[in-house]
Amino acid sequence: MTQTLNIQHLPPEAIHSLMTHLPDYVKVALMAKATQLECSLEAAIEMAIASFLDSEAFSFEDCLLSQRLQESELVESPQSK
Structure with a gap:
């Protein structure tokens, strides 16, 4: 029988509890990634876990690609006027 999680x-409470148990270098890396992607710490940790468990899950690379596309559109937009 398969259980479905709701x-x-x-x-956020689970994330903050988890963070107290992580090594400092992991905390710093997760906070830096959340800042770089302009997302919450919770989202950064969920992406890290999801990308570890499922190679096709939404990942940091997807976020970075999305950011690069948005930035290139902003750069191209003023030139097209």
């Missing part, structure tokens, strides 16, 4: 996202 929780879709990690609550």
Whole structure:
């Protein structure tokens, strides 16, 4: 029998509890990645776990690609006027 989980996202309390147990270098890397991607710490941790468990899950690279596309559109937009 397969169990279905109802929780879709990690609550902030779970993230903050987890963060207290992580090595400092992991905390710094996760916070830096969240800042770089302009997303919450919760989202950065969920992406890290998801990309580890499923190679086709939404990942940091997807976010970076999206950011690069948005930035290139902003750069191209003023030139096309």
